[in-house]
Amino acid sequence: MRAPCTFQAVRPQTLGLIGLGAIGGSIARQVKQQGNRGGDEITVIGWSPEPAERALAAQQGALDDAPPRATDVARNADLLILAAPPAANINQLDALVPHLKPGAVVTDVGSVKRAIVARAEQLGLHERFAGSHPLAGTHRHGFEASRPDLFRRAVVYVTPCRHGETAAREIVDFWEHVLEAEPVVLDADRHDAQLAATSHVPQIVASLLGDFLARHAPPGASLGTGAIDTTRLAASEPRLWTEILLMNRDELLVALRTLEESLGSVERALETGDAPALTAWLTRAAEWRRGVGP
Protein backbone atom coordinates (compact mmCIF):
# COMPACT_ATOMS: atom_id res chain seq x y z
CA MET A 1 0.00 0.00 0.00
CA ARG A 2 1.32 3.40 -0.95
CA ALA A 3 1.55 5.91 1.91
CA PRO A 4 -0.04 9.30 1.18
CA CYS A 5 3.28 11.11 1.69
CA THR A 6 4.73 9.21 -1.27
CA PHE A 7 2.17 10.79 -3.52
CA GLN A 8 3.54 14.19 -2.65
CA ALA A 9 6.99 13.07 -3.68
CA VAL A 10 5.90 11.96 -7.15
CA ARG A 11 4.93 15.49 -8.12
CA PRO A 12 8.08 17.55 -7.85
CA GLN A 13 7.33 21.25 -7.81
CA THR A 14 10.15 21.75 -10.25
CA LEU A 15 11.38 19.19 -12.75
CA GLY A 16 14.84 19.77 -14.23
CA LEU A 17 16.02 18.28 -17.50
CA ILE A 18 19.62 18.10 -18.68
CA GLY A 19 19.32 17.29 -22.35
CA LEU A 20 16.38 18.19 -24.60
CA GLY A 21 16.59 15.55 -27.33
CA ALA A 22 13.94 13.00 -28.26
CA ILE A 23 13.72 11.64 -24.70
CA GLY A 24 14.27 14.78 -22.61
CA GLY A 25 12.09 16.80 -24.95
CA SER A 26 9.30 14.25 -24.79
CA ILE A 27 9.34 14.26 -20.98
CA ALA A 28 9.05 18.05 -20.97
CA ARG A 29 6.27 18.07 -23.57
CA GLN A 30 4.21 15.45 -21.77
CA VAL A 31 4.53 17.09 -18.34
CA LYS A 32 3.60 20.53 -19.67
CA GLN A 33 0.84 19.28 -21.93
CA GLN A 34 -1.05 17.53 -19.17
CA GLY A 35 -1.00 20.75 -17.14
CA ASN A 36 -2.20 20.48 -13.55
CA ARG A 37 -4.17 17.26 -13.99
CA GLY A 38 -3.92 15.27 -10.74
CA GLY A 39 -2.19 17.93 -8.66
CA ASP A 40 -0.37 21.23 -8.73
CA GLU A 41 1.23 22.15 -12.00
CA ILE A 42 4.88 21.14 -12.32
CA THR A 43 7.39 23.80 -13.36
CA VAL A 44 9.72 22.37 -16.02
CA ILE A 45 13.15 23.84 -16.58
CA GLY A 46 15.67 22.45 -18.99
CA TRP A 47 19.11 22.84 -20.43
CA SER A 48 20.74 21.63 -23.61
CA PRO A 49 24.29 22.36 -24.78
CA GLU A 50 22.67 23.80 -27.93
CA PRO A 51 21.15 27.25 -27.34
CA ALA A 52 18.87 26.81 -30.37
CA GLU A 53 17.40 23.62 -28.87
CA ARG A 54 16.77 25.39 -25.54
CA ALA A 55 15.05 28.24 -27.36
CA LEU A 56 12.93 25.89 -29.47
CA ALA A 57 11.78 23.87 -26.44
CA ALA A 58 10.82 27.03 -24.54
CA GLN A 59 9.11 28.51 -27.56
CA GLN A 60 7.02 25.38 -28.08
CA GLY A 61 5.82 25.47 -24.48
CA ALA A 62 7.76 22.39 -23.34
CA LEU A 63 9.76 24.43 -20.80
CA ASP A 64 8.85 27.18 -18.35
CA ASP A 65 12.45 28.32 -18.28
CA ALA A 66 15.60 27.48 -20.22
CA PRO A 67 18.53 28.96 -18.29
CA PRO A 68 21.92 29.20 -19.96
CA ARG A 69 23.76 26.96 -17.49
CA ALA A 70 23.11 23.35 -16.41
CA THR A 71 23.92 24.31 -12.80
CA ASP A 72 20.94 26.72 -12.83
CA VAL A 73 18.71 23.77 -13.59
CA ALA A 74 20.30 21.57 -10.92
CA ARG A 75 19.97 24.25 -8.24
CA ASN A 76 16.20 24.56 -8.72
CA ALA A 77 15.03 21.03 -9.51
CA ASP A 78 13.31 18.74 -7.00
CA LEU A 79 13.70 15.97 -9.54
CA LEU A 80 16.64 16.22 -11.93
CA ILE A 81 16.62 14.02 -15.04
CA LEU A 82 19.83 13.52 -16.99
CA ALA A 83 18.73 13.02 -20.59
CA ALA A 84 21.99 13.34 -22.49
CA PRO A 85 23.84 10.36 -24.05
CA PRO A 86 25.19 7.88 -21.44
CA ALA A 87 28.77 9.15 -21.14
CA ALA A 88 27.63 12.78 -20.93
CA ASN A 89 25.12 11.83 -18.23
CA ILE A 90 27.94 10.48 -16.06
CA ASN A 91 29.94 13.67 -16.61
CA GLN A 92 26.90 15.79 -15.78
CA LEU A 93 26.29 13.78 -12.62
CA ASP A 94 29.87 14.49 -11.52
CA ALA A 95 29.55 18.16 -12.35
CA LEU A 96 26.11 18.83 -10.90
CA VAL A 97 26.27 16.97 -7.56
CA PRO A 98 27.67 20.02 -5.72
CA HIS A 99 24.81 22.14 -7.04
CA LEU A 100 21.84 19.86 -6.25
CA LYS A 101 18.95 21.34 -4.29
CA PRO A 102 18.70 19.82 -0.79
CA GLY A 103 16.36 16.82 -0.88
CA ALA A 104 16.38 16.56 -4.68
CA VAL A 105 16.43 13.16 -6.34
CA VAL A 106 18.22 12.41 -9.58
CA THR A 107 17.74 9.92 -12.39
CA ASP A 108 18.90 9.46 -15.96
CA VAL A 109 17.33 7.91 -19.05
CA GLY A 110 20.29 6.09 -20.61
CA SER A 111 19.99 2.57 -21.96
CA VAL A 112 22.97 1.19 -20.02
CA LYS A 113 22.74 1.28 -16.25
CA ARG A 114 25.67 -0.35 -14.45
CA ALA A 115 28.15 2.45 -15.13
CA ILE A 116 25.99 5.35 -13.96
CA VAL A 117 24.62 3.49 -10.92
CA ALA A 118 28.20 2.63 -9.89
CA ARG A 119 29.21 6.28 -10.35
CA ALA A 120 26.24 7.48 -8.25
CA GLU A 121 27.29 5.07 -5.49
CA GLN A 122 30.88 6.36 -5.65
CA LEU A 123 29.52 9.89 -5.29
CA GLY A 124 27.54 8.86 -2.19
CA LEU A 125 24.18 9.37 -3.92
CA HIS A 126 22.71 6.00 -2.79
CA GLU A 127 19.66 7.66 -1.32
CA ARG A 128 19.21 10.29 -4.01
CA PHE A 129 19.80 8.50 -7.31
CA ALA A 130 18.23 5.63 -9.23
CA GLY A 131 18.74 5.01 -12.93
CA SER A 132 15.87 4.91 -15.41
CA HIS A 133 15.62 3.44 -18.87
CA PRO A 134 12.37 4.05 -20.76
CA LEU A 135 11.80 1.52 -23.56
CA ALA A 136 10.48 4.27 -25.73
CA GLY A 137 13.32 5.03 -28.03
CA THR A 138 13.21 6.22 -31.54
CA HIS A 139 15.96 6.06 -34.13
CA ARG A 140 15.28 9.75 -34.77
CA HIS A 141 16.93 12.24 -32.48
CA GLY A 142 16.90 15.86 -31.32
CA PHE A 143 14.06 17.93 -29.89
CA GLU A 144 12.30 17.74 -33.28
CA ALA A 145 11.81 14.02 -32.65
CA SER A 146 10.15 14.57 -29.25
CA ARG A 147 6.49 13.70 -28.73
CA PRO A 148 3.97 14.43 -25.96
CA ASP A 149 2.94 10.77 -25.54
CA LEU A 150 6.17 8.82 -25.87
CA PHE A 151 6.03 7.29 -22.37
CA ARG A 152 2.36 6.51 -21.95
CA ARG A 153 2.17 2.74 -21.27
CA ALA A 154 5.89 2.35 -22.04
CA VAL A 155 7.93 0.01 -19.85
CA VAL A 156 10.52 2.00 -17.86
CA TYR A 157 13.24 0.11 -16.03
CA VAL A 158 14.28 1.74 -12.74
CA THR A 159 17.64 0.56 -11.38
CA PRO A 160 18.31 1.53 -7.72
CA CYS A 161 21.64 2.06 -5.99
CA ARG A 162 22.42 -0.30 -3.10
CA HIS A 163 20.16 0.75 -0.20
CA GLY A 164 18.52 3.22 -2.55
CA GLU A 165 14.92 2.04 -2.22
CA THR A 166 13.53 5.44 -1.21
CA ALA A 167 14.91 7.33 -4.19
CA ALA A 168 13.90 4.47 -6.49
CA ARG A 169 10.34 4.61 -5.15
CA GLU A 170 10.07 8.34 -5.83
CA ILE A 171 11.33 7.87 -9.35
CA VAL A 172 9.00 4.92 -9.95
CA ASP A 173 6.10 7.08 -8.78
CA PHE A 174 7.10 9.90 -11.12
CA TRP A 175 7.13 7.62 -14.16
CA GLU A 176 3.91 5.94 -13.15
CA HIS A 177 1.79 8.84 -12.00
CA VAL A 178 3.14 11.80 -13.92
CA LEU A 179 4.10 10.14 -17.20
CA GLU A 180 1.64 7.21 -17.10
CA ALA A 181 4.43 4.78 -17.89
CA GLU A 182 4.87 1.26 -16.50
CA PRO A 183 7.97 1.25 -14.31
CA VAL A 184 9.71 -2.03 -13.48
CA VAL A 185 12.41 -2.10 -10.78
CA LEU A 186 15.43 -4.10 -11.89
CA ASP A 187 18.98 -4.53 -10.64
CA ALA A 188 21.44 -2.65 -12.90
CA ASP A 189 23.47 -5.81 -13.60
CA ARG A 190 20.40 -7.74 -14.65
CA HIS A 191 19.21 -4.76 -16.69
CA ASP A 192 22.40 -4.58 -18.71
CA ALA A 193 22.48 -8.35 -19.30
CA GLN A 194 18.86 -8.31 -20.44
CA LEU A 195 19.25 -5.26 -22.67
CA ALA A 196 22.39 -6.72 -24.25
CA ALA A 197 20.13 -9.47 -25.62
CA THR A 198 16.94 -7.58 -26.34
CA SER A 199 18.30 -4.25 -27.59
CA HIS A 200 22.06 -3.99 -28.06
CA VAL A 201 22.52 -7.22 -30.03
CA PRO A 202 19.56 -6.31 -32.30
CA GLN A 203 21.26 -2.95 -32.94
CA ILE A 204 24.52 -4.68 -33.87
CA VAL A 205 22.73 -7.20 -36.10
CA ALA A 206 20.78 -4.47 -37.93
CA SER A 207 23.98 -2.46 -38.42
CA LEU A 208 25.84 -5.59 -39.53
CA LEU A 209 23.28 -6.05 -42.31
CA GLY A 210 23.18 -2.33 -43.09
CA ASP A 211 26.96 -2.23 -43.43
CA PHE A 212 26.87 -5.35 -45.62
CA LEU A 213 24.20 -3.88 -47.90
CA ALA A 214 26.01 -0.55 -48.04
CA ARG A 215 28.92 -2.42 -49.58
CA HIS A 216 27.25 -5.25 -51.51
CA ALA A 217 23.73 -4.31 -52.62
CA PRO A 218 23.94 -3.55 -56.35
CA PRO A 219 23.21 0.17 -56.88
CA GLY A 220 19.55 0.60 -57.75
CA ALA A 221 18.61 -2.96 -56.76
CA SER A 222 15.11 -3.19 -55.34
CA LEU A 223 14.99 -3.94 -51.64
CA GLY A 224 12.06 -5.90 -50.30
CA THR A 225 10.23 -4.83 -47.16
CA GLY A 226 12.22 -7.58 -45.45
CA ALA A 227 15.59 -5.86 -45.93
CA ILE A 228 14.01 -2.52 -45.02
CA ASP A 229 12.53 -3.83 -41.75
CA THR A 230 15.63 -5.80 -40.81
CA THR A 231 17.86 -2.73 -41.13
CA ARG A 232 15.52 -0.11 -39.62
CA LEU A 233 17.60 0.11 -36.41
CA ALA A 234 20.75 0.70 -38.41
CA ALA A 235 19.62 4.32 -38.92
CA SER A 236 20.12 4.99 -35.19
CA GLU A 237 22.60 7.63 -34.06
CA PRO A 238 26.14 6.17 -34.39
CA ARG A 239 27.82 8.18 -31.63
CA LEU A 240 25.11 7.40 -29.08
CA TRP A 241 25.33 3.70 -29.93
CA THR A 242 29.11 3.70 -29.77
CA GLU A 243 28.77 4.78 -26.12
CA ILE A 244 26.06 2.25 -25.32
CA LEU A 245 27.91 -0.65 -26.91
CA LEU A 246 31.20 0.21 -25.20
CA MET A 247 29.53 0.60 -21.80
CA ASN A 248 28.05 -2.89 -22.13
CA ARG A 249 30.91 -4.52 -23.94
CA ASP A 250 31.55 -7.43 -21.57
CA GLU A 251 27.96 -8.63 -21.97
CA LEU A 252 28.06 -7.98 -25.70
CA LEU A 253 31.29 -9.81 -26.36
CA VAL A 254 29.79 -13.00 -24.89
CA ALA A 255 26.66 -12.53 -27.00
CA LEU A 256 28.60 -11.83 -30.21
CA ARG A 257 30.59 -15.03 -29.79
CA THR A 258 27.28 -16.90 -29.60
CA LEU A 259 26.14 -15.18 -32.81
CA GLU A 260 29.40 -16.10 -34.52
CA GLU A 261 28.96 -19.76 -33.59
CA SER A 262 25.41 -19.71 -34.87
CA LEU A 263 26.50 -18.12 -38.15
CA GLY A 264 29.22 -20.77 -38.40
CA SER A 265 26.64 -23.54 -38.00
CA VAL A 266 24.59 -22.08 -40.87
CA GLU A 267 27.68 -21.93 -43.07
CA ARG A 268 28.48 -25.58 -42.32
CA ALA A 269 24.90 -26.60 -43.10
CA LEU A 270 25.08 -24.75 -46.43
CA GLU A 271 28.49 -26.21 -47.28
CA THR A 272 27.38 -29.78 -46.61
CA GLY A 273 23.85 -29.33 -48.00
CA ASP A 274 22.39 -30.28 -44.62
CA ALA A 275 18.73 -29.35 -45.17
CA PRO A 276 17.44 -30.76 -41.85
CA ALA A 277 19.98 -28.68 -39.88
CA LEU A 278 19.04 -25.51 -41.79
CA THR A 279 15.34 -26.17 -41.31
CA ALA A 280 15.81 -26.80 -37.58
CA TRP A 281 17.74 -23.54 -37.20
CA LEU A 282 15.19 -21.53 -39.21
CA THR A 283 12.34 -23.18 -37.31
CA ARG A 284 13.66 -22.27 -33.87
CA ALA A 285 13.82 -18.64 -34.96
CA ALA A 286 10.42 -18.77 -36.69
CA GLU A 287 8.63 -20.30 -33.73
CA TRP A 288 10.10 -17.74 -31.36
CA ARG A 289 9.24 -14.86 -33.70
CA ARG A 290 5.69 -16.02 -34.37
CA GLY A 291 5.22 -16.15 -30.61
CA VAL A 292 6.16 -12.53 -29.92
CA GLY A 293 3.87 -10.66 -32.30
CA PRO A 294 2.88 -9.95 -35.89
Place this chain on the structure above:
Amino acid sequence: MRAPCTFQAVRPQTLGLIGLGAIGGSIARQVKQQGNRGGDEITVIGWSPEPAERALAAQQGALDDAPPRATDVARNADLLILAAPPAANINQLDALVPHLKPGAVVTDVGSVKRAIVARAEQLGLHERFAGSHPLAGTHRHGFEASRPDLFRRAVVYVTPCRHGETAAREIVDFWEHVLEAEPVVLDADRHDAQLAATSHVPQIVASLLGDFLARHAPPGASLGTGAIDTTRLAASEPRLWTEILLMNRDELLVALRTLEESLGSVERALETGDAPALTAWLTRAAEWRRGVGP
Protein backbone atom coordinates in the same frame (compact mmCIF):
# COMPACT_ATOMS: atom_id res chain seq x y z
CA MET B 1 8.05 -0.59 -80.08
CA ARG B 2 5.69 -3.40 -79.20
CA ALA B 3 4.15 -5.21 -82.19
CA PRO B 4 0.35 -5.61 -82.03
CA CYS B 5 0.62 -9.42 -82.12
CA THR B 6 2.49 -9.31 -78.78
CA PHE B 7 -0.55 -7.84 -77.11
CA GLN B 8 -2.52 -10.95 -78.02
CA ALA B 9 0.10 -13.09 -76.37
CA VAL B 10 -0.10 -11.22 -73.06
CA ARG B 11 -3.69 -12.30 -72.55
CA PRO B 12 -3.67 -16.06 -72.52
CA GLN B 13 -7.12 -17.51 -72.96
CA THR B 14 -6.39 -19.93 -70.18
CA LEU B 15 -4.00 -19.31 -67.30
CA GLY B 16 -2.83 -22.37 -65.38
CA LEU B 17 -1.45 -22.27 -61.85
CA ILE B 18 0.46 -25.06 -60.15
CA GLY B 19 0.42 -24.05 -56.48
CA LEU B 20 -2.26 -21.94 -54.80
CA GLY B 21 -0.38 -20.42 -51.87
CA ALA B 22 0.17 -16.73 -51.15
CA ILE B 23 1.72 -16.09 -54.60
CA GLY B 24 -0.27 -18.48 -56.80
CA GLY B 25 -3.48 -17.58 -54.98
CA SER B 26 -2.83 -13.85 -55.37
CA ILE B 27 -2.24 -14.21 -59.12
CA ALA B 28 -5.54 -16.08 -59.47
CA ARG B 29 -7.45 -13.56 -57.35
CA GLN B 30 -6.12 -10.56 -59.22
CA VAL B 31 -6.78 -12.01 -62.68
CA LYS B 32 -10.32 -13.05 -61.79
CA GLN B 33 -11.12 -9.88 -59.89
CA GLN B 34 -10.29 -7.56 -62.76
CA GLY B 35 -12.63 -9.54 -65.00
CA ASN B 36 -12.49 -8.69 -68.70
CA ARG B 37 -10.96 -5.23 -68.31
CA GLY B 38 -8.72 -4.61 -71.30
CA GLY B 39 -9.68 -7.70 -73.31
CA ASP B 40 -11.41 -11.04 -73.20
CA GLU B 41 -11.81 -12.60 -69.82
CA ILE B 42 -9.06 -15.05 -68.87
CA THR B 43 -10.04 -18.52 -67.69
CA VAL B 44 -8.01 -19.43 -64.60
CA ILE B 45 -7.47 -23.05 -63.66
CA GLY B 46 -5.31 -24.16 -60.78
CA TRP B 47 -4.00 -27.10 -58.88
CA SER B 48 -2.60 -27.52 -55.39
CA PRO B 49 -1.49 -30.77 -53.77
CA GLU B 50 -4.01 -29.99 -51.03
CA PRO B 51 -7.60 -30.68 -52.12
CA ALA B 52 -8.92 -28.30 -49.44
CA GLU B 53 -6.85 -25.45 -50.89
CA ARG B 54 -8.15 -26.17 -54.40
CA ALA B 55 -11.72 -26.18 -53.10
CA LEU B 56 -11.22 -22.93 -51.15
CA ALA B 57 -9.71 -21.12 -54.15
CA ALA B 58 -12.57 -22.22 -56.43
CA GLN B 59 -15.18 -21.39 -53.83
CA GLN B 60 -13.78 -17.88 -53.39
CA GLY B 61 -13.95 -17.22 -57.12
CA ALA B 62 -10.18 -17.23 -57.70
CA LEU B 63 -10.43 -20.21 -60.07
CA ASP B 64 -12.82 -21.18 -62.84
CA ASP B 65 -11.82 -24.80 -62.44
CA ALA B 66 -9.72 -26.79 -59.99
CA PRO B 67 -9.09 -30.20 -61.58
CA PRO B 68 -7.71 -33.02 -59.42
CA ARG B 69 -4.47 -33.49 -61.40
CA ALA B 70 -1.67 -31.04 -62.29
CA THR B 71 -1.50 -32.54 -65.79
CA ASP B 72 -5.09 -31.41 -66.42
CA VAL B 73 -3.95 -27.85 -65.75
CA ALA B 74 -0.86 -28.19 -67.98
CA ARG B 75 -2.87 -29.60 -70.88
CA ASN B 76 -5.22 -26.63 -70.99
CA ALA B 77 -3.05 -23.62 -70.11
CA ASP B 78 -1.71 -21.13 -72.65
CA LEU B 79 0.42 -19.70 -69.86
CA LEU B 80 1.44 -22.09 -67.09
CA ILE B 81 2.78 -20.59 -63.85
CA LEU B 82 4.62 -22.83 -61.40
CA ALA B 83 3.90 -21.35 -57.97
CA ALA B 84 5.10 -24.09 -55.63
CA PRO B 85 8.34 -23.82 -53.57
CA PRO B 86 11.51 -23.77 -55.74
CA ALA B 87 12.43 -27.48 -55.60
CA ALA B 88 8.84 -28.56 -56.27
CA ASN B 89 8.68 -26.17 -59.24
CA ILE B 90 11.65 -27.94 -60.83
CA ASN B 91 10.01 -31.31 -60.24
CA GLN B 92 6.74 -30.04 -61.70
CA LEU B 93 8.55 -28.67 -64.75
CA ASP B 94 10.06 -32.15 -65.35
CA ALA B 95 6.71 -33.84 -64.86
CA LEU B 96 4.54 -31.47 -66.89
CA VAL B 97 6.67 -30.86 -69.99
CA PRO B 98 5.17 -33.85 -71.86
CA HIS B 99 1.68 -32.53 -71.15
CA LEU B 100 2.09 -28.88 -72.19
CA LYS B 101 -0.41 -27.46 -74.67
CA PRO B 102 1.26 -26.71 -78.04
CA GLY B 103 2.49 -23.11 -78.06
CA ALA B 104 2.10 -22.67 -74.30
CA VAL B 105 4.70 -20.67 -72.37
CA VAL B 106 5.79 -21.49 -68.85
CA THR B 107 7.17 -19.47 -65.97
CA ASP B 108 7.65 -19.91 -62.22
CA VAL B 109 7.61 -17.48 -59.28
CA GLY B 110 10.47 -18.80 -57.13
CA SER B 111 13.03 -16.49 -55.57
CA VAL B 112 16.07 -18.36 -56.92
CA LYS B 113 16.44 -18.53 -60.68
CA ARG B 114 19.65 -20.19 -61.87
CA ALA B 115 18.56 -23.76 -61.07
CA ILE B 116 15.18 -23.65 -62.79
CA VAL B 117 16.43 -21.74 -65.84
CA ALA B 118 19.23 -24.31 -66.22
CA ARG B 119 16.69 -27.14 -65.93
CA ALA B 120 14.42 -25.52 -68.54
CA GLU B 121 17.38 -25.27 -70.90
CA GLN B 122 18.23 -28.96 -70.31
CA LEU B 123 14.62 -29.81 -71.16
CA GLY B 124 14.88 -27.87 -74.43
CA LEU B 125 12.39 -25.21 -73.28
CA HIS B 126 14.57 -22.22 -74.35
CA GLU B 127 11.78 -20.74 -76.41
CA ARG B 128 8.93 -21.59 -74.04
CA PHE B 129 10.22 -20.81 -70.54
CA ALA B 130 11.46 -17.76 -68.65
CA GLY B 131 11.70 -17.56 -64.86
CA SER B 132 9.85 -14.90 -62.85
CA HIS B 133 10.42 -13.59 -59.36
CA PRO B 134 7.88 -11.10 -58.04
CA LEU B 135 9.24 -8.99 -55.17
CA ALA B 136 5.91 -9.24 -53.45
CA GLY B 137 6.46 -11.82 -50.81
CA THR B 138 4.89 -12.10 -47.44
CA HIS B 139 6.13 -14.09 -44.49
CA ARG B 140 2.60 -15.51 -44.25
CA HIS B 141 1.78 -18.46 -46.46
CA GLY B 142 -1.06 -20.53 -47.92
CA PHE B 143 -4.09 -19.42 -49.94
CA GLU B 144 -5.40 -17.60 -46.84
CA ALA B 145 -2.48 -15.18 -47.22
CA SER B 146 -3.32 -14.39 -50.87
CA ARG B 147 -4.49 -10.91 -51.88
CA PRO B 148 -6.02 -9.47 -55.05
CA ASP B 149 -3.49 -6.61 -55.31
CA LEU B 150 -0.17 -8.19 -54.35
CA PHE B 151 1.54 -7.51 -57.68
CA ARG B 152 0.25 -4.09 -58.60
CA ARG B 153 3.37 -1.88 -58.96
CA ALA B 154 5.59 -4.69 -57.62
CA VAL B 155 8.97 -5.26 -59.28
CA VAL B 156 9.02 -8.67 -60.99
CA TYR B 157 12.34 -10.03 -62.25
CA VAL B 158 12.03 -12.06 -65.45
CA THR B 159 15.02 -14.30 -66.21
CA PRO B 160 15.14 -15.68 -69.78
CA CYS B 161 16.76 -18.87 -71.02
CA ARG B 162 19.57 -18.46 -73.54
CA HIS B 163 17.94 -17.42 -76.83
CA GLY B 164 14.63 -17.23 -75.00
CA GLU B 165 13.73 -13.62 -75.76
CA THR B 166 10.33 -14.41 -77.24
CA ALA B 167 9.05 -16.37 -74.26
CA ALA B 168 10.52 -13.75 -71.92
CA ARG B 169 8.69 -10.99 -73.77
CA GLU B 170 5.36 -12.78 -73.47
CA ILE B 171 5.89 -13.28 -69.76
CA VAL B 172 6.99 -9.67 -69.29
CA ASP B 173 3.81 -8.56 -71.05
CA PHE B 174 1.66 -10.76 -68.82
CA TRP B 175 3.11 -9.26 -65.62
CA GLU B 176 2.93 -5.75 -66.99
CA HIS B 177 -0.45 -5.70 -68.70
CA VAL B 178 -2.46 -8.30 -66.83
CA LEU B 179 -1.08 -7.93 -63.31
CA GLU B 180 0.04 -4.27 -63.53
CA ALA B 181 3.45 -5.17 -62.14
CA GLU B 182 6.79 -3.70 -63.14
CA PRO B 183 8.80 -6.44 -64.84
CA VAL B 184 12.59 -6.13 -65.11
CA VAL B 185 14.50 -8.55 -67.34
CA LEU B 186 17.62 -9.85 -65.64
CA ASP B 187 20.08 -12.65 -66.29
CA ALA B 188 19.50 -15.56 -63.87
CA ASP B 189 23.11 -15.43 -62.60
CA ARG B 190 22.89 -11.73 -61.87
CA HIS B 191 19.48 -12.22 -60.29
CA ASP B 192 20.75 -14.81 -57.84
CA ALA B 193 23.81 -12.73 -56.93
CA GLN B 194 21.66 -9.65 -56.35
CA LEU B 195 19.02 -11.49 -54.34
CA ALA B 196 21.67 -13.15 -52.20
CA ALA B 197 22.53 -9.66 -50.95
CA THR B 198 19.14 -7.99 -50.90
CA SER B 199 16.92 -10.86 -49.72
CA HIS B 200 18.66 -14.09 -48.71
CA VAL B 201 21.29 -12.51 -46.44
CA PRO B 202 18.59 -10.38 -44.73
CA GLN B 203 16.61 -13.58 -44.11
CA ILE B 204 19.67 -15.26 -42.55
CA VAL B 205 20.45 -12.19 -40.43
CA ALA B 206 16.86 -11.95 -39.15
CA SER B 207 16.83 -15.67 -38.34
CA LEU B 208 20.26 -15.38 -36.70
CA LEU B 209 18.86 -12.78 -34.32
CA GLY B 210 15.59 -14.70 -33.86
CA ASP B 211 17.49 -17.86 -32.96
CA PHE B 212 19.70 -15.89 -30.56
CA LEU B 213 16.70 -14.29 -28.85
CA ALA B 214 14.87 -17.63 -28.71
CA ARG B 215 17.77 -18.88 -26.60
CA HIS B 216 18.92 -15.77 -24.73
CA ALA B 217 16.09 -13.27 -24.23
CA PRO B 218 15.02 -13.57 -20.58
CA PRO B 219 11.47 -14.98 -20.47
CA GLY B 220 8.99 -12.13 -20.22
CA ALA B 221 11.60 -9.47 -21.04
CA SER B 222 10.11 -6.54 -22.94
CA LEU B 223 11.23 -6.33 -26.54
CA GLY B 224 11.46 -2.92 -28.14
CA THR B 225 10.08 -2.25 -31.62
CA GLY B 226 13.69 -2.53 -32.76
CA ALA B 227 14.01 -6.23 -31.93
CA ILE B 228 10.54 -6.83 -33.34
CA ASP B 229 11.33 -5.15 -36.67
CA THR B 230 14.77 -6.70 -36.97
CA THR B 231 13.36 -10.23 -36.57
CA ARG B 232 10.16 -9.86 -38.64
CA LEU B 233 11.58 -11.96 -41.51
CA ALA B 234 12.48 -14.75 -39.09
CA ALA B 235 8.80 -15.77 -39.06
CA SER B 236 9.07 -16.85 -42.72
CA GLU B 237 8.39 -20.47 -43.67
CA PRO B 238 11.46 -22.57 -42.69
CA ARG B 239 11.12 -25.31 -45.32
CA LEU B 240 10.70 -22.84 -48.17
CA TRP B 241 13.75 -20.91 -47.00
CA THR B 242 15.82 -24.06 -46.59
CA GLU B 243 15.30 -24.66 -50.32
CA ILE B 244 16.05 -21.08 -51.32
CA LEU B 245 19.23 -20.87 -49.24
CA LEU B 246 20.53 -24.23 -50.48
CA MET B 247 19.83 -23.32 -54.13
CA ASN B 248 21.87 -20.14 -53.75
CA ARG B 249 24.48 -21.46 -51.38
CA ASP B 250 27.60 -20.57 -53.39
CA GLU B 251 26.59 -16.90 -53.45
CA LEU B 252 25.55 -17.05 -49.80
CA LEU B 253 28.72 -18.66 -48.50
CA VAL B 254 30.77 -15.78 -49.91
CA ALA B 255 28.36 -13.28 -48.34
CA LEU B 256 28.33 -15.00 -44.95
CA ARG B 257 32.13 -14.91 -44.79
CA THR B 258 31.94 -11.16 -45.32
CA LEU B 259 29.41 -10.89 -42.48
CA GLU B 260 31.67 -12.95 -40.23
CA GLU B 261 34.59 -10.64 -40.91
CA SER B 262 32.47 -7.61 -40.19
CA LEU B 263 31.24 -9.13 -36.93
CA GLY B 264 34.86 -9.90 -36.04
CA SER B 265 35.82 -6.27 -36.60
CA VAL B 266 33.06 -5.14 -34.22
CA GLU B 267 34.28 -7.59 -31.60
CA ARG B 268 37.86 -6.32 -31.91
CA ALA B 269 36.65 -2.71 -31.61
CA LEU B 270 34.69 -3.62 -28.45
CA GLU B 271 37.62 -5.57 -26.97
CA THR B 272 40.07 -2.73 -27.51
CA GLY B 273 37.60 0.06 -26.71
CA ASP B 274 38.12 1.51 -30.19
CA ALA B 275 35.30 4.09 -30.27
CA PRO B 276 36.29 5.66 -33.63
CA ALA B 277 36.23 2.24 -35.35
CA LEU B 278 32.81 1.44 -33.89
CA THR B 279 31.43 4.84 -34.86
CA ALA B 280 32.77 4.48 -38.40
CA TRP B 281 31.15 1.04 -38.75
CA LEU B 282 27.82 2.22 -37.35
CA THR B 283 27.95 5.35 -39.50
CA ARG B 284 28.42 3.46 -42.75
CA ALA B 285 25.33 1.40 -41.96
CA ALA B 286 23.34 4.44 -40.76
CA GLU B 287 24.09 6.52 -43.83
CA TRP B 288 23.11 3.70 -46.13
CA ARG B 289 19.91 3.01 -44.20
CA ARG B 290 18.86 6.65 -44.00
CA GLY B 291 19.29 6.80 -47.77
CA VAL B 292 16.89 3.95 -48.58
CA GLY B 293 13.75 5.00 -46.73
CA PRO B 294 12.11 5.76 -43.42
